[in-house]
Amino acid sequence: MTEAMLDMELEQEEDTQKDKYLIFALGKEYYGIEIQRVTEIIGVQPITEVPELPEYIKGIINLRGKIIPVMDVRIRFKKPFKEYNDRTCVIIIDLEEISIGLIVDGVAEVAIIPETEIVSPPEMDQNSNRFIKGIGKISTEVKLILDCYQLLNETENEKLNSIDNGRESI
Amino acid sequence: MTNIEWEPLLEMFIFETTQMLEQLEQNILKGEEAKIFDASDINEIFRIMHTIKSSAAMMQCLPISKVAHSVEDLFSCLREDKPQNIEYSILTDLILDVLDFMKAGIEKVSARVELNDDPTRLIQKINDRLYAIKNENGDGNKEFILCNNYRATIFFEDDCGMEHLRAFTLVHNLKEHTESMDEIIPSNLDEDKSQEIIKQEGLKIRFRSLKTNEQMHEILSNNPFIRDLLFEQILEEQETLNTAKGESYQSKEGGAEEENTNKTVHQNLISVNVTKLDMLMDIVGELVISEAMVLQNPDLTGLKIDNFQKSSIQLQKITNELRDIVMSIRMLPLSTTFRKMQRLVRDMSKKLDKEVRLITSGEETEVDKNIIENISDPLMHLVRNSLDHGIESSEEREATNKPKIGTISLEAKHVGSDVLIIIKDDGGGLDKKKILAKAKANGLLHKAENEMSDKEIYNLIFLPGFSTKESVTEFSGRGVGMDVVMRSIGNIGGTVSVDSKEGAGSTITMKIPLTLAIIDGMIIQVGKGWYTLPITAIRESFRPNEHDIIKDSENHEMIIVRGQCYPIIRLHELYKIHTKITDFKNGILVMVEQGEKSICLFADALLGQQQVVVKSLPNYIRNVKKIVGVTGCTLLGDGNISLILDIGSLIDFRNINLIKNYKSNL
Numbered sequence: 001m002t003e004a005m006l007d008m009e010l011e012q013e014e015d016t017q018k019d020k021y022l023i024f025a026l027g028k029e030y031y032g033i034e035i036q037r038v039t040e041i042i043g044v045q046p047i048t049e050v051p052e053l054p055e056y057i058k059g060i061i062n063l064r065g066k067i068i069p070v071m072d073v074r075i076r077f078k079k080p081f082k083e084y085n086d087r088t089c090v091i092i093i094d095l096e097e098i099s100i101g102l103i104v105d106g107v108a109e110v111a112i113i114p115e116t117e118i119v120s121p122p123e124m125d126q127n128s129n130r131f132i133k134g135i136g137k138i139s140t141e142v143k144l145i146l147d148c149y150q151l152l153n154e155t156e157n158e159k160l161n162s163i164d165n166g167r168e169s170i
Numbered sequence: 171m172t173n174i175e176w177e178p179l180l181e182m183f184i185f186e187t188t189q190m191l192e193q194l195e196q197n198i199l200k201g202e203e204a205k206i207f208d209a210s211d212i213n214e215i216f217r218i219m220h221t222i223k224s225s226a227a228m229m230q231c232l233p234i235s236k237v238a239h240s241v242e243d244l245f246s247c248l249r250e251d252k253p254q255n256i257e258y259s260i261l262t263d264l265i266l267d268v269l270d271f272m273k274a275g276i277e278k279v280s281a282r283v284e285l286n287d288d289p290t291r292l293i294q295k296i297n298d299r300l301y302a303i304k305n306e307n308g309d310g311n312k313e314f315i316l317c318n319n320y321r322a323t324i325f326f327e328d329d330c331g332m333e334h335l336r337a338f339t340l341v342h343n344l345k346e347h348t349e350s351m352d353e354i355i356p357s358n359l360d361e362d363k364s365q366e367i368i369k370q371e372g373l374k375i376r377f378r379s380l381k382t383n384e385q386m387h388e389i390l391s392n393n394p395f396i397r398d399l400l401f402e403q404i405l406e407e408q409e410t411l412n413t414a415k416g417e418s419y420q421s422k423e424g425g426a427e428e429e430n431t432n433k434t435v436h437q438n439l440i441s442v443n444v445t446k447l448d449m450l451m452d453i454v455g456e457l458v459i460s461e462a463m464v465l466q467n468p469d470l471t472g473l474k475i476d477n478f479q480k481s482s483i484q485l486q487k488i489t490n491e492l493r494d495i496v497m498s499i500r501m502l503p504l505s506t507t508f509r510k511m512q513r514l515v516r517d518m519s520k521k522l523d524k525e526v527r528l529i530t531s532g533e534e535t536e537v538d539k540n541i542i543e544n545i546s547d548p549l550m551h552l553v554r555n556s557l558d559h560g561i562e563s564s565e566e567r568e569a570t571n572k573p574k575i576g577t578i579s580l581e582a583k584h585v586g587s588d589v590l591i592i593i594k595d596d597g598g599g600l601d602k603k604k605i606l607a608k609a610k611a612n613g614l615l616h617k618a619e620n621e622m623s624d625k626e627i628y629n630l631i632f633l634p635g636f637s638t639k640e641s642v643t644e645f646s647g648r649g650v651g652m653d654v655v656m657r658s659i660g661n662i663g664g665t666v667s668v669d670s671k672e673g674a675g676s677t678i679t680m681k682i683p684l685t686l687a688i689i690d691g692m693i694i695q696v697g698k699g700w701y702t703l704p705i706t707a708i709r710e711s712f713r714p715n716e717h718d719i720i721k722d723s724e725n726h727e728m729i730i731v732r733g734q735c736y737p738i739i740r741l742h743e744l745y746k747i748h749t750k751i752t753d754f755k756n757g758i759l760v761m762v763e764q765g766e767k768s769i770c771l772f773a774d775a776l777l778g779q780q781q782v783v784v785k786s787l788p789n790y791i792r793n794v795k796k797i798v799g800v801t802g803c804t805l806l807g808d809g810n811i812s813l814i815l816d817i818g819s820l821i822d823f824r825n826i827n828l829i830k831n832y833k834s835n836l
Contacts, residue, residue, distance in 0.1 A: 051745030
């Protein structure tokens with residue numbers, strides 16, 4: 001009985017979050033991220049550097065006692081580094097027990113993009129748009145829908161390389 | 171009732187039953203050692219089985235309940251009849267089987283899997299044993315022996331009235347459970363005059379029943395309005411009242427009292443969910459941090475606030491005390507873990523047909539709960555190894571003038587902020603040649619054979635893919651060996667080392683930290699970052715004289731301190747941190763040691779000492795890369811994060827680099 005109610009609540013919640021995307025800016029482009037992944041948005045905090053990590057992982061921050069890694073999405077996308085300012089935001093996302101902060105140029109809005117308005121990205125070569133899982137259209141504007149899972153896990157190749165390097169060094 | 175409401179009850183049941191089973195196991199093993207169960211052991215076992223029987227029935231774990239029931243019968247027989255010639259080893263085997271069955275059952279329950287084990291065979295075994303014991307000690311007449319003789323005297327409550335009718339109902343009810351009703355005094359319950367007699371002298375009955383003493387007592391006392399119940403079992407030979415026997419169940423009140431004393435002991439302990447403790451720990455950690463935030467608040471600088479200072483000292487005291495208490499709550503003695511080993515040694519030595527004794531000491535040593543959970547498996551593995559590979563067979567032992575019974579000793583003790591667990595056996599010891607040959611065959615040797623010290627050779631066994639025993643047995647030698655031990659101990663920040671004497675046995679030492687949660691740390695600064703070193707690892711810190719520093723041909727820096735030479739690691743170089751302080755005379759050297767090795771770390775400055783709450787690095791970072799020398803991080807008073815350095819891996823790292831350079835120069 002209670003379970004059924006919980007299910008219903010969850011469904012409702014899912015319904016209200018469905019098709020909603022948090023839109024953020026990165027240079028001239030606008031990206032979207034599924035709203036149910038986002039836990040909160042904060043300003044830039046002092047970041048503690050952690051050595052030996054890939055350049056795009058800026059370090060860790062203290063979010064009310066929770067320690068969360070932060071990733072500079074600009075550098076992740078091989079864009080030039082931009083000095084952080086008042087507009088810079090950290091979007092905290094939760095993905096399968098992993099919390100991570102994404103540093104972006106600024107947050108724009110929450111927009112509804114129905115499934116029918118999202119097309120899959122053109123297939124060029126394998127690497128060019130592995131982080132984009134779709135392109136959403138709102139009237140004339142275009143938002144790139146981020147694949148959070150890829151964003152976090154697409155380190156496999158680099159990781160393997162680093163292990164190989166490690167072996168050589170021993 | 172829904173599942174949710176059951177949950178707390180079920181958890182309680184699992185917790186209590188597990189505890190009782192553990193206690194039981196200990197009792198049994200103790201009894202086996204002494205080759206006799208004394209009365210208190212039997213009573214204890216009986217009591218535990220009785221409790222398990224009823225609680226399991228309540229939680230609807232019927233197989234467990236049924237088995238407990240038959241064991242209860244068995245022990246009630248032991249308790250009541252005090253049979254003389256019992257085969258204790260058979261009995262203990264049987265009880266241990268029962269324990270395993272129950273443990274498996276409890277595990278299933280805690281995994282929320284349906285409990286469908288079939289207890290019939292086990293119960294059959296128990297009943298067979300019961301018959302056997304009764305037969306051996308009685309006159310061989312099964313039927314007759316099983317029919318117990320009882321006598322009971324019952325007093326009804328003073329003002330219940332109509333005693334004779336109540337007695338009549340009681341006798342009537344009783345008939346369902348008895349084989350024969352031998353004697354009822356007063357005999358004629360229909361007559362009014364018996365009412366007075368019952369009032370004065372009580373209702374006296376004698377009967378035979380297949381039921382056990384315990385069951386009969388229950389049946390009797392379940393009748394309403396009973397004030398006093400004198401109840402005993404009569405053996406054929408001794409028709410007269412046996413006082414010793416009567417004691418335990420003389421009256422209801424007596425029994426209740428016994429129960430009560432047990433209860434008061436239990437009420438001093440409450441079981442708390444570990445997640446709640448973890449939460450408490452976290453909150454206290456937060457408190458410590460925010461306390462520092464308040465007390466070191468930059469707004470306060472330059473103010474003359476004496477009263478504030480006084481109260482803040484008070485606050486500090488309380489938070490420190492609170493933190494210590496919370497830490498101590500999480501500490502558990504190692505005794506449970508050691509007890510498991512007792513059982514393991516017993517079972518294995520029987521199966522392998524080796525006579526082995528396990529001596530434990532220091533089991534009262536307390537360590538953090540997380541650590542206990544993590545060392546149990548490695549410890550078991552090591553003990554198993556000692557038994558299987560270490561201790562020789564009895565014949566071999568006799569041939570080499572060793573005592574026939576092998577000894578494994580398990581010792582735990584505090585050394586500084588670490589706990590040492592030492593496993594020692596007096597077996598054959600490690601075979602250097604075999605180890606070397608094996609290491610060579612598996613390509614694990616990185617050094618010339620003749621350059622290696624004995625200790626280095628022995629420690630080869632911890633490398634992955636190493637197992638010297640040719641034959642794979644049930645217990646060990648599957649090739650996944652010591653490296654697993656090494657890894658799981660390493661995971662909790664500990665180390666393992668081995669030493670051995672050929673022919674005289676080997677010693678394995680596990681060094682594990684006392685707690686994972688809070689350490690005394692020294693905060694150092696390198697560039698813009700703060701790093702924390704565990705205070706216990708620091709030997710000294712000093713500003714070096716330029717002329718004490720020497721460089722080898724590969725530009726490795728070293729320093730001579732009091733005639734000893736120590737390697738230097740520049741942290742800013744290691745971690746590629748940008749800092750202005752690269753000259754030794756501006757920074758500071760911190761000498762740290764781990765095991766027998768020392769190393770000097772070069773940092774910009776010491777910032778001060780602080781107790782820090784250890785937090786692990788976020789999962790994401792751990793998944794991306796294992797960072798050399800960093801075990802975790804901590805929050806400082808000002809909300810900043812500091813990385814905690816691991817001395818052991820820094821030293822290893824330095825050694826690996828040396829080897830690398832050495833090789834590249836060849």
